[in-house]
Structures are given as C-alpha cells and as structure tokens.
Amino acid sequence: MTTTRAGSHASPFPAEMVTIATSETGVLRIDLDAIAGNWRALAQRVAPADCGAVVKADAYGLGVARVLPALAAAGCWSFFVATPREAAEARALDARARIFVLDGLFPGAADEMLAAGAIPCLASLAEVEEWSAHARRIGARLAAALHVDSGLHRLGLTAVEVQRLVSRPELLDALDLVLVMSHLAAADDPADPANTAQLEVFERFRAMLPSAPASLAASDGLMLGRDFHFDLVRPGYALYGGQAFQGERAPVSPVVSLFARVLQVRDVEVNGAVGYSGAWRALRPSRIATLAAGYADGFARAASAANGTTGGSVVIHGARLPIVGRVSMDLITVDVTDCPVRVERGDVAELIGAALALETVGGEARTIGYEVLTRLGRRTQRVYVGGGA
Numbered sequence: 001m002t003t004t005r006a007g008s009h010a011s012p013f014p015a016e017m018v019t020i021a022t023s024e025t026g027v028l029r030i031d032l033d034a035i036a037g038n039w040r041a042l043a044q045r046v047a048p049a050d051c052g053a054v055v056k057a058d059a060y061g062l063g064v065a066r067v068l069p070a071l072a073a074a075g076c077w078s079f080f081v082a083t084p085r086e087a088a089e090a091r092a093l094d095a096r097a098r099i100f101v102l103d104g105l106f107p108g109a110a111d112e113m114l115a116a117g118a119i120p121c122l123a124s125l126a127e128v129e130e131w132s133a134h135a136r137r138i139g140a141r142l143a144a145a146l147h148v149d150s151g152l153h154r155l156g157l158t159a160v161e162v163q164r165l166v167s168r169p170e171l172l173d174a175l176d177l178v179l180v181m182s183h184l185a186a187a188d189d190p191a192d193p194a195n196t197a198q199l200e201v202f203e204r205f206r207a208m209l210p211s212a213p214a215s216l217a218a219s220d221g222l223m224l225g226r227d228f229h230f231d232l233v234r235p236g237y238a239l240y241g242g243q244a245f246q247g248e249r250a251p252v253s254p255v256v257s258l259f260a261r262v263l264q265v266r267d268v269e270v271n272g273a274v275g276y277s278g279a280w281r282a283l284r285p286s287r288i289a290t291l292a293a294g295y296a297d298g299f300a301r302a303a304s305a306a307n308g309t310t311g312g313s314v315v316i317h318g319a320r321l322p323i324v325g326r327v328s329m330d331l332i333t334v335d336v337t338d339c340p341v342r343v344e345r346g347d348v349a350e351l352i353g354a355a356l357a358l359e360t361v362g363g364e365a366r367t368i369g370y371e372v373l374t375r376l377g378r379r380t381q382r383v384y385v386g387g388g389a
C-alpha cells in the first residue's frame with residue numbers, strides 16, 4: 001500500500017494525474033479525508049442525533065484498517081460491523097469505540113463477542129436468551145442492542161417475540177439495553193409508503209419496550225428527514241461517496257476512483273469480432289483499446305456489450321467510451337474510435353471517479369453501486385490519500 005498526501009479532499013482526480021506502478025494493472029484511489037468529510041457532513045445534518053458509521057465487509061471493500069481510524073479521528077465512536085470476526089478486527093483498531101454487530105449473535109459466539117467488547121444487535125428471542133444466559137453465567141450485565149423487525153422481514157424480533165420478551169423481564173434485566181434498532185426496506189425512494197409504515201411500526205415496538213436510545217436510518221433513511229433520525233443514524237454507503245437516495249442529493253463527495261492502464265490499441269476491420277464468443281462485431285473500421293481490468297478485479301462481467309446491447313463505459317482523455325465485447329477475467333475491450341484524442345498504449349482509463357459515479361457504473365452493469373464498491377480492489381493496487389497518514 002502506498003500513501004500520498006493531498007491538501008484538499010474529494011477533488012475530482014483526473015486520469016492524467018495518475019501514475020500506475022510498472023508492476024500493476026491500475027490504481028484504486030481511496031480518499032480518507034473525503035470519508036471523514038462525508039461523516040462530518042452527515043453528522044451535522046442529523047444533529048442533535050448522533051452519527052455512527054457502518055464499516056462492515058472491510059469498510060465496503062475500502063479497507064477497515066485505514067477507514068475506521070480516519071472516522072474515529074473525525075469524531076465517530078459508534079461503529080457497525082456484520083460479523084464477530086469483523087468485530088474483533090475493529091476492536092484491534094480502536095480500544096474504546098462502541099462496536100455493534102449487525103448480524104446479531106451467532107450460536108455459541110457469546111465469548112468471542114465479549115472478547116471483542118462488541119455489542120450484538122440481538123435479532124430474535126433465541127439470541128436474547130443466549131446473551132442473557134451468558135450475562136448471568138459470568139455475573140455481569142452485558143450491553144445489548146435489540147433489533148426489531150418493522151417490515152423488512154429479514155432479521156429482527158417480531159411483534160409476538162417482543163410481547164414474549166416483555167412478559168419475561170428477567171431476560172432484559174440481565175442486559176444493559178443500549179439501543180433499539182430496525183432497518184428500512186425502501187428508504188432510497190422517499191415516495192414509498194413503506195417508509196412511514198415502518199416508522200409507525202418501529203414507534204409501536206419502542207412503546208412496548210423499556211426506554212432506550214433508538215436507531216432506524218442508514219444512508220438513505222437519514223435523508224428522509226428528522227422523524228427518521230431518532231438518537232443514532234447508521235450510514236455506510238454515503239460515507240463512501242454513494243448516492244442511492246432518489247430524492248435530494250446526500251451532502252457527500254466522491255471517495256473512490258479506479259483507473260486502469262491501456263495495454264494496446266488495435267484496428268479492427270468491419271465485421272471483426274472482439275472478445276470471447278465474438279459477441280460484438282465491428283460495424284465500421286474501429287479502434288479497439290484493451291485495458292488491464294476484468295472481473296477478477298471486481299469489474300462486473302455484466303458490463304459486457306454485444307451488438308445491439310449497451311454495457312459499461314470508461315473515460316479516456318475526458319471522453320466517455322463504450323465497452324464492447326465480453327468483459328473477461330483480466331481484460332476489457334473499449335471502442336475508442338470516437339475519442340477526439342488518439343488513444344495509445346500506456347494511457348490511463350478512468351473506470352470509476354469524478355466522471356463515472358458509482359451509481360452509473362452499477363447501473364451500466366445491471367447492479368448497484370454497493371456491489372461495485374464491495375467487489376473492488378482484490379488485485380488492483382490501493383492508494384490511500386489523506387487520513388492524517
């Protein structure tokens with residue numbers, strides 16, 4: 001890993017300024033100052049509610065070891081991960097932060113959870129029973145978050161389970177209930193009536209339970225307004241520059257740019273087939289650039305394009321150019337015929353960045369920016385910018 005310093009954050013970073021190391025296919029540039037800036041902007045937006053940070057899945061693929069300390073330095077102290085192993089990783093990075101585990105309590109994982117000083121988001125009566133029994137066994141009240149199901153039907157206690165829970169007060173007596181939480185199903189669409197329906201169900205659950213701080217909103221939910229903020233919001237995607245909300249733009253800046261080198265450029269005659277299975281054929285004399293990025297780099301194969309279909313695109317010398325043919329493991333092919341500047345071996349293509357937002361890249365690959373983000377960077381060199389490094 002290489003670190004460079006940058007004065008300002010979230011600057012649109014042009015491909016012309018990118019140097020790719022001779023041994024590498026490309027560069028994944030991660031702006032830690034932009035992540036910290038995004039957290040501050042969201043925290044300001046939801047104040048007086050508190051703003052946490054979701055750093056599950058290695059901070060959405062960006063590297064929790066660099067992202068968590070940058071967020072902690074910005075003032076964040078409530079972190080959400082998905083699994084016990086992620087909790088242990090997060091704890092090793094920060095001795096005093098609160099670490100919540102969104103997947104809840106895995107069977108038999110209470111000791112690990114405790115060793116990591118993590119707080120499980122208990123998502124069923126069985127999990128409450130197991131955590132409560134563990135508390136009694138060790139003779140200490142254990143911090144717990146309670147995840148209730150307000151309509152997503154994925155994780156969380158049902159209304160019947162919450163009724164059973166309150167009829168057995170000894171269960172919660174053994175615990176220190178630090179958060180009651182739920183998750184929204186359609187928060188990206190402010191017009192979806194499911195949002196207010198879930199809000200009402202969540203309020204009803206809260207009225208049944210002992211009073212505790214509450215959390216309902218992730219990145220999109222916090223854009224739905226004050227009613228959804230409660231005591232703590234839990235953004236992930238927006239911190240990393242994602243803009244999934246279909247209403248007003250979130251007050252966040254891009255964080256990630258991905259660049260790949262042009263390996264060669266060739267002329268293809270009319271009817272020449274490009275790539276596996278000849279899925280795309282030139283309809284005119286064409287110039288085709290081959291780039292060092294493929295699905296092994298997390299670049300979706302679904303961004304392939306055959307004749308008559310459109311796939312993904314890249315930006316070279318400021319021009320948006322279409323991917324043609326199949327995306328393969330290590331390579332993609334791009335029609336650069338219409339690029340106003342002649343594309344040459346050694347040029348740098350932008351695959352994600354100022355000119356190609358995560359949502360655009362996700363949409364062109366028939367998926368979402370979240371999936372694009374979390375699949376990036378296993379092979380591409382990562383370069384971190386800022387973060388007080």
Ligand SMILES: *Cc1c(COP(=O)(O)O)cnc(C)c1O
Nearest residue numbers: 054102183218219234235236237
């Ligand atoms: C992943 C997740 C989040 C964060 O969601 P974003 O859309 O990335 O902000 C928040 N809460 C729960 C329960 C999650 O699973």
